[in-house]
Amino acid sequence: MKIHYECIACAVNQAQKIVEMSTEDVAQRKRAMLFIAQRLGEFFREDSIPATDGGRLFLELYAFLGNDDPFGEYKRISTELARDVAEDIGRVDDLRTALKLAIAGNLIDFAVGYDPKKIEEDVLSLASQELYIDHSNELFSELGNAKSLLYLVDNCGEIYFDRIFIERICEEFPGLKVYVAAKEGPIINDATVEDLREARFDEIAKVVSTGSRLPGTPLEYASSEFLRLFERVDVIIAKGQANFETLSDLKDPRIFFLLKAKCNPISRELGVPRGSMVCVRGKY
Amino acid sequence: MKIHYECIACAVNQAQKIVEMSTEDVAQRKRAMLFIAQRLGEFFREDSIPATDGGRLFLELYAFLGNDDPFGEYKRISTELARDVAEDIGRVDDLRTALKLAIAGNLIDFAVGYDPKKIEEDVLSLASQELYIDHSNELFSELGNAKSLLYLVDNCGEIYFDRIFIERICEEFPGLKVYVAAKEGPIINDATVEDLREARFDEIAKVVSTGSRLPGTPLEYASSEFLRLFERVDVIIAKGQANFETLSDLKDPRIFFLLKAKCNPISRELGVPRGSMVCVRGKY
Numbered sequence: 414m415k416i417h418y419e420c421i422a423c424a425v426n427q428a429q430k431i432v433e434m435s436t437e438d439v440a441q442r443k444r445a446m447l448f449i450a451q452r453l454g455e456f457f458r459e460d461s462i463p464a465t466d467g468g469r470l471f472l473e474l475y476a477f478l479g480n481d482d483p484f485g486e487y488k489r490i491s492t493e494l495a496r497d498v499a500e501d502i503g504r505v506d507d508l509r510t511a512l513k514l515a516i517a518g519n520l521i522d523f524a525v526g527y528d529p530k531k532i533e534e535d536v537l538s539l540a541s542q543e544l545y546i547d548h549s550n551e552l553f554s555e556l557g558n559a560k561s562l563l564y565l566v567d568n569c570g571e572i573y574f575d576r577i578f579i580e581r582i583c584e585e586f587p588g589l590k591v592y593v594a595a596k597e598g599p600i601i602n603d604a605t606v607e608d609l610r611e612a613r614f615d616e617i618a619k620v621v622s623t624g625s626r627l628p629g630t631p632l633e634y635a636s637s638e639f640l641r642l643f644e645r646v647d648v649i650i651a652k653g654q655a656n657f658e659t660l661s662d663l664k665d666p667r668i669f670f671l672l673k674a675k676c677n678p679i680s681r682e683l684g685v686p687r688g689s690m691v692c693v694r695g696k697y
Numbered sequence: 698m699k700i701h702y703e704c705i706a707c708a709v710n711q712a713q714k715i716v717e718m719s720t721e722d723v724a725q726r727k728r729a730m731l732f733i734a735q736r737l738g739e740f741f742r743e744d745s746i747p748a749t750d751g752g753r754l755f756l757e758l759y760a761f762l763g764n765d766d767p768f769g770e771y772k773r774i775s776t777e778l779a780r781d782v783a784e785d786i787g788r789v790d791d792l793r794t795a796l797k798l799a800i801a802g803n804l805i806d807f808a809v810g811y812d813p814k815k816i817e818e819d820v821l822s823l824a825s826q827e828l829y830i831d832h833s834n835e836l837f838s839e840l841g842n843a844k845s846l847l848y849l850v851d852n853c854g855e856i857y858f859d860r861i862f863i864e865r866i867c868e869e870f871p872g873l874k875v876y877v878a879a880k881e882g883p884i885i886n887d888a889t890v891e892d893l894r895e896a897r898f899d900e901i902a903k904v905v906s907t908g909s910r911l912p913g914t915p916l917e918y919a920s921s922e923f924l925r926l927f928e929r930v931d932v933i934i935a936k937g938q939a940n941f942e943t944l945s946d947l948k949d950p951r952i953f954f955l956l957k958a959k960c961n962p963i964s965r966e967l968g969v970p971r972g973s974m975v976c977v978r979g980k981y
Binding site: 416417419420421422425426429432443446449450451452456458459461470488651681 | 700701702703704705706709710712713716723726727729730731733734735736738740741742743775791
């Protein structure tokens, strides 16, 4: 997905959030935002992919700020909260409900003074809602015929809900070889391979790195090892907006995007109302 | 006032609003926001004045969009609403209440499906609140000794509340020569000299142009005629944030800033909580 007009302001607003999470010093914040003003035009062009080029800009901002993980504390709190809630939910018997739970996990912003009881209610209530586009039957049918699945996670806390879904997939399709991929290092609130290991994904799947810290799965920045895996797997589940942004142009029927259309560009691209939850096949 | 770190994202968000008000065509919106991304660094530097340099950027954006007044329709609706409410309020006997009414007028965003009855309630309720910094006694004492007053207005709708205040000033200080200044041409939702004439300011004061379309009163862009007036008047009342941004560095004791600190940079600069209403003397 190429950049939409709203992506510019969104990236600048995210940059400001990064700066605020990085330092309390208003003089340093000002230097950093002036740096963003100077560099913005280099990163955003007609054909930019918002997640990729925004991510590249953010990594330059991290270097400028001398802070390699501004969201570190936010991620730590989110992870604890999500883990507690996921433990409480335990297992989900129905595969489609588990799929919707994984999408619902993506909606919840865990680290804003959120009561775990309330998170649990919200996640379960969202998981009971209908999908606006629902290719999950096709997904499950493909999984029934597949030998391998690559699962691309998105944010840190939500991986505990991905884990519940993946466990259910492993039970339903016991012959399936499952790979779960996350980022090589920290970028905004995305899950890293380290986060996957901490969440004990090693016990249920093979944990792999995209080879890049960029949000989503921009193949031109992936490691050759990851690329080989990506090319040979039978089915790919891609969670969240950044994975959609970086992979939707492939029109690859192996990919199933699981996301909530949180912003206008994504909902415009998918042709769904903003806020819709979807499970949409790559070639749709 | 020099730029603060939040001003960059704020300017980009305002640019997006301008673009959205200008055209429904998403392709044109995208080209315009990419133009902003390319030009941003030219306008925002260490010493930028947010209103001035943001305003210069917006005027370039107007030219790029081929739309000289994107807020035209918004301003028309705001003006009608504010005029009706001000007519309903009629006259205000107490000078300080009239001053606070003028500040309160600045707070209300008139054109968002607002019920006139509700506007009236909100404006009057705000006008009954205390000022966080209150140099109004000094202002009235200066006006008692002055021969001339220059009143710098801010947004379009609120000028109808300024008019009530100015009428009260004229009654209280009948010897005073009053000049009311607005922008030479449209910029965002600022009042122009044409708006002042439409609101019949000619009947109570001398209407003048700053000689510039830029928000606030950036003297380096003012006409020489305006500059001569600015230099010779005894007292200046400057409404709103943009006038504060462009004139606060002068530390001119003739100036009294009347505003609500709507954003963090302004409240940080004034040392008041965000949301405070103030009447603060230039040399404070």
